[in-house]
Amino acid sequence: MLSKEDNELLTQTNAGTPMGDLIRCYWIPALLSEEIPQRDGPPVRVRLLGEELVAFRDSHGRIGLLGERCAHRGTSLFYGRNEECGLRCIYHGWKYDVEGNVLDTPAEPGDSDFKKKLRHTAYPTHEAGGVIYAYLGPRDKMPLFPAYEWTQVPLEQTYVTKCLLECNYLQGLEGECDSSHLSFLHRAFTNERNQPLYKSDTAPFYETEETDFGVRLIATRNVADNQHYVRFSAFVTPVYGCVPAGRPTNELDGYEIHTYVPADDTHCWRYDIGFHRTRAVREDEVHRRKQINPDYTRIRHARNNYLQDRQIQKTVNFTGIEDFLNHDACATESMGPIFDRSREHLGVSDKAVIAVRKSLLSSVKALRDGREPPHIVRQAQRNWFPHIDCFAYLLPRAVPWRQRFDYLTLSAEKENPAAFSAQERAVS
Ligand code: FES
Ligand SMILES: [Fe+2]
DSSP states (O other): OOOHHHHHHHHOOSTTSHHHHHHTTSEEEEEEGGGSOSTTOOOEEEEETTEEEEEEEOTTSOEEEEESBOTTTOOBGGGSEEOSSSEEOTTTOOEEOTTOBEEEOTTSOTTOOGGGGOBOOBOOEEEETTEEEEEOSOGGGOOOOOOOGGGTSOGGGEEEEEEEESSOHHHHHHHHTOGGGGGTTTOBOSOGGGOOGGGTOSSOEEEEEEOSSEEEEEEEEEETTTEEEEEEEEEETTTEEEEOTTOOTTOOSOOEEEEEEEEETTEEEEEEEEEOSSSOOOGGGGGGGGGBOTTSOBSSOGGGGGGOOHHHHHHTBSSSOOSHHHHHHHHHHTTOSSOOGGGOOOOGGGHHHHHHHHHHHHHHHHHHTTOOOSSOOOOGGGOOOTTOOOEEEEEETTSOHHHHTGGGGOOTTTSOTHHHHTSOOOOO
């Protein structure tokens, strides 16, 4: 459980709150590339950390992420004209470039230098793997864009979906750090012979380790033939949960990243990013698209009870609801918009959730005390993360995972990147 104070500390993310300031120290997903596919195409609204913004792609392909309200008298730039390297307000024609410079104030006298004195809210962006990331913190503290593996592989080896989750971001994020719910929430009764191994032992043994990027989470289950079924997941500061989702056991060819970015304190954007190291993505791997409306809300939501079918719940799966995405949404949204964690009762199976909260609280407090929080990349030679690897693996019980996968214990802050290339990733 958390005290009411710590719960508020972790769940409030508007500008000026400690957690809001922490998230603003990092690059976070802001929108998908597909939302603004064309140069000079229509701008889109972006709600992020309680701020109302608009995004657009200018005539050169550069991306602008601007405050939605025009600096003149506040008309929404969402309705603006995206033309000739800038976004022009429809009310009196003021025009902004992607940096927030005011290029034109046509209703002012020709000799006015008014526009030179103004700078509109504009945030830096970085596009990678179909996602447009943004940095909303102070300009003089902007870190390098982290070279996560999922941002480095060719575009055809990645996939991504986005949807709105109608609750505080932390509820979603905690679900990614909780291996035990796999055995229940996502259980299917059909296909008994092909059941995933996480069904066989519903009370795994958990380990958590602090790392240079956040926390590594290891869930070990006893399975037949004197083997361990080990699942490696990771919490990457501040809002990324990395999991072996959708990958067969013993496959080491990439993983999924589930990110929960606050839109405001009672809504967040869930991004499901996946990548392969060696092959292109197949269409069927992006199955979650079928669950999402064109405006990124979900077809199944609280107001239609997630279209739960009680007969299916008796015979087909544990929830009576289709798709993992909706299972997670039902479990986390039904806690309420911001769950009061002073009322919960944590068990042994919540060890990883506790470790992630502890990590976030210590980062928030570090920043509040004037220290630099962890995992802010400032040096190019520290910008490598192959040791954030997530997968499920069957190991003989006598073989410790640390011995089999020793590259997982590397640290970008201590070792040279050559340390990884010297240690081959295990080949299954
Ligand atoms: S309100 Fe935008 S130009 Fe006047
Ligand atoms: Fe889940």
